[in-house]
Amino acid sequence: MTSNEKKCPNCGHIFKPGETYCPNCDLFVPFDEQKNLSNDTITNSNEPASYKNDTPSEPSPSIPTFKHRNRTSVEETPATEEEIVEKQSEMEEATEKPIIEEHSEIETISPVEVETFEEIDEPVEEQPQTRVTDSSTPPSNESPKKNNKSKILVGIIVLLIVFGGGYVYNSQKKQNELETTLKLTTSAEDAIQNLYMKNQGEVFLKKGISQSDITSAEDKVKELKGTEQYDKLNERMQQVVKTFTRLTAINEAFKKPVIEGNQLINDAYVKDDTKLTLEAIDPEENGFDKLYNEAIKDATEQKAAIKTFKTTLEKLYRDDKVVSEPSKQVYNDAVKQLADIKDPELKAEFQKILDDVSKVIDEQEKKAEAARKEEEEKQAAAEKNTQQSQNNNNTNTAQNGSSFTPSTNGGRWGTRQDATIDLSDPAWAWNPGVQEKVISEVIKRGYVVDGGYTLVPKFIENGVGFYDLYATKNSKLFPNSKPEEFPIYVVTINDKTGWFKGNGPN
Incomplete structure (x- = not known):
């Protein structure tokens, strides 16, 4: 290579006479090192010269300097078949990255158009120039390899940034979901625990528990539906509902709650106007089941005592009044049966009725006694008159005519x-x-x-x-x-x- 040969610093192409830019790269233009003028611009005989150098100059150096040619659009230059194959290979390697596989749900990124920027090897002052081309050598339309590689590299970087950001976003999202699930699980567990008495296990419901407490806990459990924790929590919640339903049913059979926490209330009295249809739990599985069965037994005994008394009372008191001739014996039976009734309020109510019955019986006995005495007096008078008449008629007289009273011979x-x-x-x-x-x-x-x-x-x-x-x-x-x-x-x-x-x- 002679000292006057001009070589493309990008691909090594040796410029031919009349070439003002590299036909392979289409990126570099030779300039005179001293005067920043094109060294190999040839004035075509058919075209005017771009400029005229009026100042004599020294011979130019054998190796010119180059400056990047400005490109209007990288996309306008078609790529060669070799470059297309190389680009496809690089893109396939990029799509095989694990990060892209893990985040396949991220939307496809639209192609990014990358513009190359003008680079200057050495800061030089550009002079107005006229580009003279050889009409016999048309400019090359092939796409530069370096520009295509730069575009692909930038695209891959953009994809990595997007997918990497997606990975980070997705990881953060999963972390947030886990934290949310943990909070909901803790809240649901606390809500279920708060329905029970403390330090008693999940057996006895707390005192004063209400339907709103149950509903609130159920809502917290439902928030976990679709998670692994839901089934176990829901199973525990259903056990609470089952126990609460039984507790409510037995307490409603009494005038006040008969079961509070883990205690059976002794002064709770069954409702007189309520039918008792509850059945005992068999077998008993825990302490609550035992209390529940004891409460049912108590209610049954109270109802039986009330029923027995009412049956007897009907013989003495009907249609809100005492019968015409109440029996003293039936009244005495009713008094004994009233003692078996536990409810003091109900007992006092029945006692008033028995008092009315007793008054009627007392009045009847007084009348009967007065009538008996009157009748005895009449009988005595009649007997006296009869005796006198018999004596007068010699009836019941001895042979000597004297009256007599039959003798018992000293006995009764x-x-x-x-x-x-x-x-x-x-x-x-x-x-x-x-x-x-x-x-x-x-x-x-x-x-x-x-x-x-x-x-x-x-x-x-x-x-x-x-x-x-x-x-x-x-x-x-x-x-x-x-x-x-x-x-x-x-x-x-x-x-x-x-x-x-x-x-x-x-």
């Missing part, structure tokens, strides 16, 4: 008995109407009841027959006698006059 009435009873003796014949009158009277007095008595002939004295009257069933006089105690002696009766006498004060 009802103990005298003749050795032989001859029913054909006229002494055993009742005077007309006497027997009916006596029986009606003793029934009225309550000594015997209709169909609950018997008459037994016992002895004859002074031609008069005397019968003993026996009770065979309970009566007012014998209300509590047992069946094996009957028959029971009542009075001795004169079958001629109707006079009768017994061992009682009357």
